[in-house]
Amino acid sequence: MxxxxxxxxxxxxxxxxxxxxxxxxxxxxxxxxxxxxxxxxxxxxxxxxxxxxxxxxxxxxxxxxxxxxxxxxxxxxxxxxxxxxxxxxxxxxxxxxxxxxxxxxxxxxxxxxxxxxxxxxxxxxxxxxxxxxxxxxxxKIEVITTSNISIGHKGTLTSRLQPNHPTDNIDGIITSLKEGLSYGIGDAVLGINPVDDSVESVKRVFHATKEFMEKWEIPTQNSVLAHVTTQMKAIEQGAPADMIFQSIAGTEKANRSFGISAELIGEANQLAKEYGTGTGPNMMYFETGQGSELSAEAHFDIDQVTLESRNYGFARHYDPFIVNTVVGFIGPEYLYDSKQVIRAGLEDHFMGKMHGLPMGVDICYTNHIKADQNDNENLGVLLTAAGVNFIIAAPMGDDVMLNYQSMSYHDIATLLRTFNKTPAPEYLVWLEKMGIYENGQLSAKAGDLTIFD
CATH class of the missing domain: 1.10.220.70 (lyase)
Known part of the structure; x- marks a missing residue:
């Protein structure tokens, strides 16, 4: 060498x-x-x-x-x-x-x-x-995965609907959920980050989202992004979870700091297959992000891009339904400004796809980083051109629970229209049945929450 x-x-x-x-x-x-x-x-x-x-x-x-x-x-x-x-x-x-x-x-x-x-x-x-x-x-790369529906087809752009609430109030979550659905968001997953990581609270959110999905016959997946062990206990107690989520890292030591191991993730995957409500075969949802290993003092002098790639090597072992990097969330200690955030988002997406993963991105930044909403939109355009499987969206691009800026429901709708892409095929059929879409694009009903009255 x-x-x-x-x-x-x-x-x-x-x-x-x-x-x-x-x-x-x-x-x-x-x-x-x-x-x-x-x-x-x-x-x-x-x-x-x-x-x-x-x-x-x-x-x-x-x-x-x-x-x-x-x-x-x-x-x-x-x-x-x-x-x-x-x-x-x-x-x-x-x-x-x-x-x-x-x-x-x-x-x-x-x-x-x-x-x-x-x-x-x-x-x-x-x-x-x-x-x-x-x-x-x-x-160039098309990665199609299946839970309750299939996502990742060429010509589509799917999205995670993220209706977080600062107190896990169910009415607040459902109201935000309705708004996102009315803009055609949510075919990748209805994913809520809970404030309260207790089993009872997580079960409550799982039941609320699943009941809403069943009432309106929504062809998508639900997820509550608590720690994997909390989700496993909730599922064992009857929570209707379509998949199991966990943040992962690129070294064993960093994963230990998250309270996980390869064995535990394997157990979670098997539990989801046996008792989860998703039809599969892809049952896991992983989240990553450059810099987490350094935060855990578990980087071993390896650079953060190489460590991020190792995340994807770990993830592909479990054949997940979706994976996303949260680019810009950790802050300027790891990605200083919009230039570094944009580069990292493109790197992560490419590396994930090259591992054969159904790769999505949370295009975001914290308020102490040198970036703004225009930078988010720039990266959204680049990633849509790159064939990203899904993008995360929060109301008005402002997550009031996690206190960071992301993409909005409107942004995803605009990217779909600009690039002449559609939501996932099964989801598009539902959107047209609900009158939210007409002739392959949003109808005049878009944004009207009374659709769900």
Missing amino acids: KLQINLGGVHYSFKNLKDLLAKANEEKSGDILAKVAAETVQERVAAKYLVGDLLLHEIRNEPLLDPNKDEVSRIIENDINEKIYHEIKNWSVSDLREYILSDEVQNRELMRISRGLTSEMIAAVTKLMSNLDLVHAAN
């Missing part, structure tokens, strides 16, 4: 693969905070040169975290299709980039080749791509 290069009359040397990958990353405040970032633009370019020359087998042969000591590494390693890997192991990262971007290579070939790639290989090629490369490559 070549770790030294002369560039522009300057000699650059990197300690190991971990150091090289970190310094090839686009500038991120989290990498700077972790003291793993390139010190200059020139050093970053030198690192990219060397990453481009890396052979795929060199990446696999130098694990960033020992699989014998880290179960995320072990899962990523064990899930590799050895036949496919041996076909491509002598490719360079630059070769892989050219293959992914080639006009001759489309969805089927990309999904096949992805089964022979480790998460670190996918992270490496991401570092060589421009924003437009990431949009173009991700848009």
